[in-house]
Amino acid sequence: MFGKRKKKAVPAAVCAVIVAAGSSRRMGGENKLLLPLGDVPVLAHTLAAFEKCADVRDIVLVCREQDIVPYTELARTFGISKLRTVTRGGGSRTASVLAGVNAAPEDTALVAVHDGARPLVSEAVISEAVYAAAAHGAAAPVVPVKDSIKRIENGVIAADVPRDTLAAVQTPQVFARPLLLRALNEAARQGQAYTDDCAAVEALGQPVYATHGSYENIKITTPEDIAVAEALLQKEEI
Template structure:
C-alpha cells in the first residue's frame, strides 16, 4: 500500500482509521474505544479517534510487533468493568452498526462470535511451484472477518495460555478455540472489506461515493 500506514490513508475525505472508530462510536453497545498504535503514530491516532468517537471514552495504547501482541496490549487497557470486547481491524472501514450488533447478539447467546462469509470461488491447493495439487471442498469453509466478540476474561485467559505455549494465531477466534471455547459464526458482510491492496481502497472509495454514510447503519 506504500510507505504511509494504511490506517492513515485518506478514504472518502478522512483517514481509514476514522471510519472504523466512527462505526464503533455510532453503536449503543460500545462503551469505550481502545485504539492500538505504533509509537511513532500514537498522537496522530489519538487525535483521529477522539475527533470521531462521538464523545465516547477513547484510549490509545502502544502495540506490538504482531497482531496478537497488539490485541493483548489493547485488552490490558480495557476497563475492568467491561464484560464483553469486540476486536476490530482498523483496516476494515466499512463496518456497519447492524453487523456489529448482530455479532454481539450471537456472542451473548453462545459465548463468542465472529462474522463470516461463505466462499464462492473454487479453492485450489498448490505445490511450491504453483501447480495445482488438488481442489478443496468449499462447502464448510468460510472467510473470517472482524469484529470478533467475546467475554473480556475469556480472551485474557486465551492470551495467557497462548503465551505459556508460545502459540501464535492470526485472529482471536483461533485462540478461543484453542482453550475450548466454541465460537459462533454470524453472517458477515461483503462490504466489510479489509484494505490490503490498492484495489481494495479504490473499491471502498466507490462504495462511499455511491452510498455516502448510509451503509454505516447496515
C-alpha cells in the same frame, strides 16, 4: 453455516478494541489508516462505526508508539467520545490485542476486537456478533467463499475443496473478556502469535459462533483496496 440469533440482552459493558498497530508494509510503508477515504481518513471511518453502534459502550485503540499522538488527535477531531484510551501495541497481533484488552475498563463484559483497516463495517454486523457472543461466549462474522478452492501439492492441483464448508472470517470478533484473556495469555505462554483472535480461543477448545459478515466489510491492505472501498462508500451515499 449460520445459527439463529439468540434474543438475549447484551451486557452494558461492551468494549471495542481497535487494532491499528500494523506497519502497512503492503502499502509501500505509507500509513494506510491515515489515507483519505471519501475525504476522511480510513481510521476515522472505523472509529465512527463503533461510535455510532448503540451496543458498544467503550473504545480502546491499539497502535504503534509513534501513532499515539496523531491517532488521539484524529479521534478528537472526528468526535469519538467513546474512546477511553490509546495504548501501545506489541510485536505481534496477539500481543497487541492483549494490550488492548488489558486497557479496557475493568467492568468490561464483552470485547469486540476489530481491524483498524476495516472502515466499512456496518452496525448490523457489529451488533449481531455482540449478541451472539453474549449468548455463546465467542462469535465472529464470516462470509461464504465465492471462488472455487483447490488444494495444491507440488505445484499441481491435487483436489477440490467443497466450497460450502468454507468461509472467510472478518472482524469484529467478539468474546467474553475472561475467555479472551485466558486464550491470549495462553498463546503468549506458548509463544504462539496468531493472526486471528478466533484461533487463540479455538485453541482452548472453545467453539466460536459464526454470524453474518458482509462482502463490503473489506480490509484495506493494498492500494487497490482503497479504490474498492471508495466505490463501496459512494454506493452507500447514493
